[in-house]
Amino acid sequence: MEDSILVWEGEGGSLSEALSQRMTGSVDQIEWAERIRAQVNGEFDRVAKALQAAALKQSDQDRLNTYEIMLILEEKRGEVLSNGRAGYFIHDWQELRDQVRKMIMNDARYKAIKERASSNLISGLA
Numbered sequence: 142m143e144d145s146i147l148v149w150e151g152e153g154g155s156l157s158e159a160l161s162q163r164m165t166g167s168v169d170q171i172e173w174a175e176r177i178r179a180q181v182n183g184e185f186d187r188v189a190k191a192l193q194a195a196a197l198k199q200s201d202q203d204r205l206n207t208y209e210i211m212l213i214l215e216e217k218r219g220e221v222l223s224n225g226r227a228g229y230f231i232h233d234w235q236e237l238r239d240q241v242r243k244m245i246m247n248d249a250r251y252k253a254i255k256e257r258a259s260s261n262l263i264s265g266l267a
Contacts, residue, residue, distance in 0.1 A: 166227030174227035181234050181241075185218040188241050206254050213251055217244050 164171045189211060196207040221244075224230070234240065245251050 164225050164227045170227035170231060174230035177230040177234050178222060180237060181230070182218070182222060184237050184241050185214065185221075188245075189214055203258070206258055209254055210245060210251060213245055213248050214241070217241070217248070 164174055166174065192207055192211050192214065196204045196211075199207060221234070
């Protein structure tokens with residue numbers, strides 16, 4: 142997993158760069174959006190920690206699936222946090238509900254992982 146993150150960062154996906162990017166909008170909007178962006182980053186951290194804790198209790202195959210999901214999570218984090226429009230955070234992220242979870246669950250790769258895991262379970266029962 143670390144290798145994939147290093148590749149991602151090497152391709153310009155550095156999280157520290159995303160967080161230091163200047164936002165566009167009025168001074169007040171930018172200030173507001175920066176606070177929201179910090180909360181959003183914290184939510185991504187919370188989900189990552191939950192996935193990591195779950196992975197430690199899983200079988201090898203399930204753990205690999207969880208690590209794949211964590212890679213999707215980090216990609217989504219980079220996409221969200223690199224958005225430079227203050228209005229995006231104010232409009233789309235002001236109310237943190239389960240947006241991060243939904244973002245992951247709507248990803249086609251996540252759906253493929255879940256389908257693969259289900260078929261492995263079914264074939265193991267046969």
